[in-house]
Amino acid sequence: MMETLRQAAQFLGFNQPQVSLIELVTFVYQQMFAGTQYPTSPSFVFLRNTLSDLTIYDVTVKTGNVVNAGTTANVFIFIGGGKSWFERKLNSSVTDFAMGQTSKFSIPAFKLSKETSDSSYRVIIWHDNSGTDPSWYLESITIQNRLTNQIMNFPCNRWLARNKGDCAINLFLDHEKAYPNPNIEHKCELSPEEQPDENTPPPPSVEPVISVSSKGDGSFVVDGSHFLPNAKVYIRVVDDELTNLWLNTTSTQQGTFSFPTGKLCKNPGALAFSANDGRPDKNDLTGTLWSNTITVSCPMRDDEGE
Structure with a gap:
């Protein structure tokens, strides 16, 4: 496992030979989740649970x-x-x-x-x-x-x-x-x-935008704008355990939508929402133009607050 960690760190650009195990694991974690909504300083519990994976x-x-x-x-x-x-x-x-x-x-x-x-x-x-x-x-x-x-x-x-x-x-x-x-x-x-005239500048690409509101019962409403008109929209939801849930809806003629998710929360924790309509983006690692990412918290159940 230590050799696998060192190979992973070297692949990701970390070449210092004398480092502790926790420094090595933390670097690999940070680089592999760079650009996401997950914490840049992982907890010891998370590291312990994921090291073997x-x-x-x-x-x-x-x-x-x-x-x-x-x-x-x-x-x-x-x-x-x-x-x-x-x-x-x-x-x-x-x-x-x-x-x-x-x-x-x-x-x-x-x-x-x-x-x-x-x-x-x-x-x-x-x-x-x-x-x-x-x-x-x-x-x-x-x-x-x-x-x-x-x-x-x-x-x-x-x-x-x-x-x-x-x-x-x-x-x-x-x-x-x-x-x-x-x-x-x-x-x-x-x-x-x-082919279009080379002297004609391409239209600007407007990034899609979402907002997420909680209904207080573990369900949410995702609102979006600046999506393609009448397009299928893919909504990604990621929880603290890195589980991915995909939802989809269709935008209006104006490129907007309001989508009720239904109840998503099973336990307290954070959910990260983002969405796309399939447009490409060569500057994104996935090749897809994504919206902003919104992180919300699942409410604590009544029996857990007692």
């Missing part, structure tokens, strides 16, 4: 051996199992996904909560369509949990491209096939004569 996932990505299969884009992966998940950017070099290349990445993460078979995993692979030649032909992905030695294979054999195949650059993978992410709009590139 730290592992390294070896991800092997094979680019197809077809003409122009390689990509200049930034590539990202989402891996989920049970109620837990993680997302990472994969490539650090333009040669990572060259034609016919097999690339290997070691990703420190907390062990996914369900690992029984290939079908237990949810894998999403995507790129940000950047660079001079972003089109990419992905042959397959293999994932191995270094702690359990379990290996999962995910064939693909598809283009992630705006100008090839079905124009999808965001794919779901399971143990049998790959298919376009149904939550993302897949647009083909315009022909040269359809």
Whole structure:
């Protein structure tokens, strides 16, 4: 376990050799949850409970051996199992996904909560369509949990491209096939004569905004604005145990919504709310444009206050 921690810390940029176990674990925790609503100074109880779940996932990505299969884009992966998940950017070099290349990445993460078979995993692979030649032909992905030695294979054999195949650059993978992410709009590139005037600035991208109000009984109302009109909106709720709950609604013609969640609170603690309508954002690790994050507290039950 100590060696796994040191490898995780080195992967995340921490190279000091003489450090205590608590310093090492705290650094790994802070880096792996950077940018989230979780505390930057984890409690000893949290560290004790999660230390045994730290592992390294070896991800092997094979680019197809077809003409122009390689990509200049930034590539990202989402891996989920049970109620837990993680997302990472994969490539650090333009040669990572060259034609016919097999690339290997070691990703420190907390062990996914369900690992029984290939079908237990949810894998999403995507790129940000950047660079001079972003089109990419992905042959397959293999994932191995270094702690359990379990290996999962995910064939693909598809283009992630705006100008090839079905124009999808965001794919779901399971143990049998790959298919376009149904939550993302897949647009083909315009022909040269359809391209907009380069002198015309693009319209500004307005970030979606949410607010959350408590009804006092463990249920909430999520209000949103600046979403796409008449669009499906995905609301993510994360609790103190990092359990993810997904809710969805549809925005109005004005890009707003008011969504009653129903009762979510089972125990006292914090819930973090955020939402998206599927718009891409190349500056976000997930490749998706997210709203602000709102953290609220679950009320204490009457029998606990006595």
